[in-house]
Amino acid sequence: MAVASKQGLFIEGYYKSLSPDLEKLRKENETDNIPLILRETEDMLSVLLSLKKPKYILELGTAHGYSAIFFATKCPDAHITTIERSEKMYDAAKTCIDDSGFADRIELFKGDAEDILSNHKFDYTYDFAFIDAGKTHYKEYFELIEKICNPGAVIVCDNILINGWIYDRELPGARRHRTNVKYMKSFLEYINSREDLTVSLSSSGDGLAIIKLDE
Ligand SMILES: C[S@@+](CC[C@H](N)C(=O)[O-])C[C@H]1O[C@@H](n2cnc3c(N)ncnc32)[C@H](O)[C@@H]1O
Numbered sequence: 001m002a003v004a005s006k007q008g009l010f011i012e013g014y015y016k017s018l019s020p021d022l023e024k025l026r027k028e029n030e031t032d033n034i035p036l037i038l039r040e041t042e043d044m045l046s047v048l049l050s051l052k053k054p055k056y057i058l059e060l061g062t063a064h065g066y067s068a069i070f071f072a073t074k075c076p077d078a079h080i081t082t083i084e085r086s087e088k089m090y091d092a093a094k095t096c097i098d099d100s101g102f103a104d105r106i107e108l109f110k111g112d113a114e115d116i117l118s119n120h121k122f123d124y125t126y127d128f129a130f131i132d133a134g135k136t137h138y139k140e141y142f143e144l145i146e147k148i149c150n151p152g153a154v155i156v157c158d159n160i161l162i163n164g165w166i167y168d169r170e171l172p173g174a175r176r177h178r179t180n181v182k183y184m185k186s187f188l189e190y191i192n193s194r195e196d197l198t199v200s201l202s203s204s205g206d207g208l209a210i211i212k213l214d215e
Pocket of ligand 1: 036064085
């Protein structure tokens with residue numbers, strides 16, 4: 001799980017939760033060590049969602065459903081599709097989503113994201129996507145998501161800095177996570193090489209790639 005840096009902790013001091021329910025869910029997730037978006041990441045997503053005003057949002061990596069419930073809170077007219085591979089996480093997310101009152105707008109899939117993206121015929125095309133699942137497969141996810149996104153869609157990828165290990169081999173843990181680092185670097189090179197994409201790499205949270213598809 002990504003750890004907030006000193007800079008991140010300072011910035012997070014200015015974070016305000018969107019609702020008491022989200023605040024409670026965040027605290028529960030943090031207490032139980034369930035992975036979820038950092039506060040800084042949530043704030044960045046909040047601004048992007050306000051600008052884009054998506055009607056259909058796709059997420060890879062649900063965990064206990066915090067970010068999906070955040071999307072539903074922030075975008076009251078949006079439909080959210082979220083995919084989770086772990087059975088345990090899926091079951092917990094289902095309970096949290098039912099309890100949130102947003103179950104009619106959050107569609108939860110159980111299974112491997114690449115598998116579902118390759119084989120499921122989706123009812124919607126998406127304006128906004130959030131990639132927060134296995135770090136070695138971002139390129140495959142991205143190429144599959146693109147096919148079901150509308151022109152001008154925004155795709156945000158979390159954890160691109162992988163705790164700083166992506167740029168600092170000396171950091172403890174860097175060696176152990178070198179497969180993630182290798183694949184993430186290759187994903188960043190790939191999006192950078194695509195002339196048709198507008199890309200911003202941000203150090204917000206654990207690092208975000210904010211990508212806009214051509215109109
Ligand atoms: C960082 S957590 C997601 C946190 C969530 N977005 C939030 O902020 O509340 C990543 C999740 O992705 C799931 N995951 C990892 N690889 C996956 C895959 N290939 N397909 C679907 N889910 C996957 C993990 O089980 C984990 O629950």
